[in-house]
Amino acid sequence: MNFSELFSVAQLANALALASLLTILASGLALIFGLRDVMNFGHGALYMLGAYLGYSVGNQFSFWAALVIVPLLLAVLGVGFELAVLRPLQKRSHMDVALVTFGIALIIGPVVHKIWGTAPLSVEPPAALAGSIDFFGTMYPTYRLFLIAVGFGTCLALAAWLKFTRVGMHTRAVSQQPHVARMMGVNTDRLSLLVVCMGTGFAGLAGVLAGPYLSVDPGMGATILISCLIIVVIGGLGSIGGAIAAAVVYGFIQVIGTVLFPSLAVLAPYLLLFFVLLWRPQGFGRGRVS
Amino acid sequence: MSATPATLGATAAPAPAGSPRRALWQRPILLAGLLAAAAGFFVPGLIDTPYTLSLLINGVVLGIAAVGIGFLMHQCGFVMFGVAAFIGLPAYLVGIGSAQLGLGLTSAVVFALVGSTAFAALVGALVVRARPLPFAMLTLALAQMLKQVSMLQVMRPITGGDDGLTMSFDGTFLGLTQSALGKAPSFWPLAWAALCLVILIAWVAAHSRFGQVLRATQANEERMRFSGFDTYWPRLAAFTLSSFLVSVSGVLIALNSAYASPELLDFATGGHALTAMIVGGGATALGPLLGAMLYTWGQSAFGATGYLELLTGIAVVVMISAFPKGAMGFVLQIGHRLTGRKGP
Numbered sequence: 086m087n088f089s090e091l092f093s094v095a096q097l098a099n100a101l102a103l104a105s106l107l108t109i110l111a112s113g114l115a116l117i118f119g120l121r122d123v124m125n126f127g128h129g130a131l132y133m134l135g136a137y138l139g140y141s142v143g144n145q146f147s148f149w150a151a152l153v154i155v156p157l158l159l160a161v162l163g164v165g166f167e168l169a170v171l172r173p174l175q176k177r178s179h180m181d182v183a184l185v186t187f188g189i190a191l192i193i194g195p196v197v198h199k200i201w202g203t204a205p206l207s208v209e210p211p212a213a214l215a216g217s218i219d220f221f222g223t224m225y226p227t228y229r230l231f232l233i234a235v236g237f238g239t240c241l242a243l244a245a246w247l248k249f250t251r252v253g254m255h256t257r258a259v260s261q262q263p264h265v266a267r268m269m270g271v272n273t274d275r276l277s278l279l280v281v282c283m284g285t286g287f288a289g290l291a292g293v294l295a296g297p298y299l300s301v302d303p304g305m306g307a308t309i310l311i312s313c314l315i316i317v318v319i320g321g322l323g324s325i326g327g328a329i330a331a332a333v334v335y336g337f338i339q340v341i342g343t344v345l346f347p348s349l350a351v352l353a354p355y356l357l358l359f360f361v362l363l364w365r366p367q368g369f370g371r372g373r374v375s
Numbered sequence: 376m377s378a379t380p381a382t383l384g385a386t387a388a389p390a391p392a393g394s395p396r397r398a399l400w401q402r403p404i405l406l407a408g409l410l411a412a413a414a415g416f417f418v419p420g421l422i423d424t425p426y427t428l429s430l431l432i433n434g435v436v437l438g439i440a441a442v443g444i445g446f447l448m449h450q451c452g453f454v455m456f457g458v459a460a461f462i463g464l465p466a467y468l469v470g471i472g473s474a475q476l477g478l479g480l481t482s483a484v485v486f487a488l489v490g491s492t493a494f495a496a497l498v499g500a501l502v503v504r505a506r507p508l509p510f511a512m513l514t515l516a517l518a519q520m521l522k523q524v525s526m527l528q529v530m531r532p533i534t535g536g537d538d539g540l541t542m543s544f545d546g547t548f549l550g551l552t553q554s555a556l557g558k559a560p561s562f563w564p565l566a567w568a569a570l571c572l573v574i575l576i577a578w579v580a581a582h583s584r585f586g587q588v589l590r591a592t593q594a595n596e597e598r599m600r601f602s603g604f605d606t607y608w609p610r611l612a613a614f615t616l617s618s619f620l621v622s623v624s625g626v627l628i629a630l631n632s633a634y635a636s637p638e639l640l641d642f643a644t645g646g647h648a649l650t651a652m653i654v655g656g657g658a659t660a661l662g663p664l665l666g667a668m669l670y671t672w673g674q675s676a677f678g679a680t681g682y683l684e685l686l687t688g689i690a691v692v693v694m695i696s697a698f699p700k701g702a703m704g705f706v707l708q709i710g711h712r713l714t715g716r717k718g719p
Binding site: 124177181188191307315348349356358359 | 454501504506507509513515516519527642684687690692699
C-alpha cells in the first residue's frame with residue numbers, strides 16, 4: 086500500500102466532498118433535534134425530495150435557480166412539518182414522534198415515485214462547474230470543489246449565526262438546557278418554527294447539491310439517513326459543532342477505508358459509532374446527554 | 376435488601392384496586408389466557424382459506440418480535456431500533472447450523488437460539504450502559520453491521536451473499552419435516568405455541584420482582600443505586616431476554632420459509648416490528664400482538680391497492696397521533712369505561 090496515494094490531494098478532496106454533503110444534512114438534523122428533541126427519520130426523504138425538485142427546477146430554469154428555490158420550498162414544507170406534526174406531538178415520547186416522522190418518510194417516497202418515476206435521473210453540473218481543474222497539481226472535478234466550498238461555507242455561516250446572533254444564542258441555549266432556556270423567557274415555539282424551517286431547507290440544499298455529485302434515485306434518502314443519524318449521535322446530540330466535526334471524521338473514514346480495505350469499508354461507520362459511544366457516550370460535542 | 380412493594384408501588388404494575396395482591400398463578404387473567412391459548416390451536420379448522428391462515432402466521436411471527444421489543448421498551452425504556460439483528464441472525468444461524476455444521480434440525484434450532492442469545496448477552500454487556508437514544512442507535516448500527524457482514528464477499532460461501540441462504544433441513548423439529556414446516560396448517564401449532572410461550576415469559580417477567588426492579592431503575596436509576604440495587608445486571612438480563620424472545624421469531628421465519636436473506640437484517644424488517652409494537656402499545660404483553668395483527672392485516676389490505684408504502688405511512692401517522700397509548704391502550708380505556716372501573 087502506497088501511502089502517498091492514500092493521502093493524495095484527490096483522496097483528501099473526496100473525503101471533504103462527502104463530508105460537506107453529510108455536514109449540511111447532519112446539521113439540519115441536529116438543529117431539529119436540538120429544538121424539538123426529535124430524531125427526524127423523514128430527513129432522508131426530504132433530502133430526496135430536494136434532489137428531485139432540484140432536478141426539475143434545474144431543467145426548467147437553471148441549476149443556480151434550483152439552488153435558491155428548492156431550499157425555500159423545503160423551508161415552506163418545514164413550516165407545515167413544525168405546525169402540523171412537531172408542535173401537536175411535542176408532549177409525546179421520542180419514539181412516537183420518531184415513528185411519525187418515519188411514517189412521513191414512507192408517504193413522501195411513493196409520492197416522489199409517482200411524480201418522477203423510479204428510474205435514476207442524472208443531473209449535469211452547470212457549464213461553469215463542468216470539467217476538471219488543476220487543483221494542487223491534480224486534475225480534480227470542479228463541481229466537487231464547489232460542493233466542498235458551499236458545504237463548508239454553509240456550515241461556517243451556520244456556526245457564525247449560532248455564535249454571534251441573539252437568535253443563535255437562544256437556539257444553543259434551548260438545545261442544551263430546554264427548561265432553563267424556557268424559564269429565562271425564550272419563546273421556544275417561535276424559535277423552533279424558524280429552526281425547523283432551516284433544518285428542512287438545509288435538507289433541500291443538500292439534495293440540490295447532491296444531484297450532480299451522486300445520481301438522483303429513489304433510494305438515496307434511505308442510504309444517507311443512517312449515515313446522518315450516526316453522525317448526529319457521534320457528534321453529540323444537539324451539538325451542531327460536534328455534528329460538523331463528526332461529518333468530517335466520517336467522510337475521511339469512509340473514503341480512506343475504501344482505499345485501504347475496500348471489502349471492510351462498509352463496516353467502518355458502524356465501528357466508528359460503537360467506539361465513539363463506548364469511549365465518550367456524550368459524543369464529540371458539548372451537547373446534552375439524553 | 377428486599378424493597379417492600381410500597382416503595383416501588385408507584386411504578387409497579389397496577390394491581391386491581393381493592394383486591395389483595397395474589398400470587399401470579401392465582402390470577403383469573405391467567406386462566407383466561409390459558410383458555411385462549413388452547414383455543415388458538417383450533418384456528419386452522421375455522422379458517423379454510425390458506426391465504427388468511429398464512430397471513431395470521433405472519434402476524435403471529437411479527438407479534439413475537441414485537442412482544443420482545445415491547446418488553447424491553449416498557450420495562451427499561453430502551454427502544455431497540457436494530458430489532459432486525461435478532462430476527463436475521465437466528466434465521467441465518469438455523470441455516471448455517473444445518474448446512475455448515477451438519478446439525479439435525481432440532482439441534483440447529485437450539486444452536487440458533489443459543490447462539491443468538493449469547494451474542495445478545497455479549498453485545499448487551501456493552502450497549503446497556505448507554506442512554507436510551509445512543510442505545511437505539513447502537514442497536515441500529517449493530518443490525519446494519521450484521522447486514523453488511525452477511526453481504527461481504529468473503530462470507531458468500533457461508534451466508535450466500537446478496538442471494539440469501541436457501542436451507543434444506545435434515546430431520547424434523549418437534550415431528551415436523553421441512554415440507555410440513557412450509558405448509559401453513561401444519562406450521563400453525565408451532566407458531567401459536569411459540570407465541571403463547573413468549574407472551575407468558577414476557578408477562579411473568581414483567582409481573583415478577585425482576586420487572587419491578589427494571590421499572591424502578593427506569594424511573595430513577597440513581598435512587599435505585601443509592602438503595603443498594605445493582606442496575607447493570609438486571610438491564611443486561613432484560614436485554615438478553617428481549618433478544619431471546621425476538622430470536623424466536625427469527626427462528627420461526629427460517630423454519631417456515633427455509634430461507635434467510637440480508638433483507639431480514641435490514642432496518643425495514645426491524646421497522647415492521649417496531650411500528651407494530653408502537654401501534655399496538657408497548658405497555659402490556661398483548662398490545663404488541665394486537666399491533667402486529669393490525670399491521671399484518673394493513674399490509675395485506677394496502678398491498679392489494681398498490682399503494683403499500685403510502686397507505687402504511689398514512690396509517691402509522693394517524694394511529695400514533697390518535698392513540699397515544701396504542702390500540703391496546705385504547706381498547707383497555709374503552710373496557711375500563713364500560714366496567715366503570717378507573718383505568719390505570
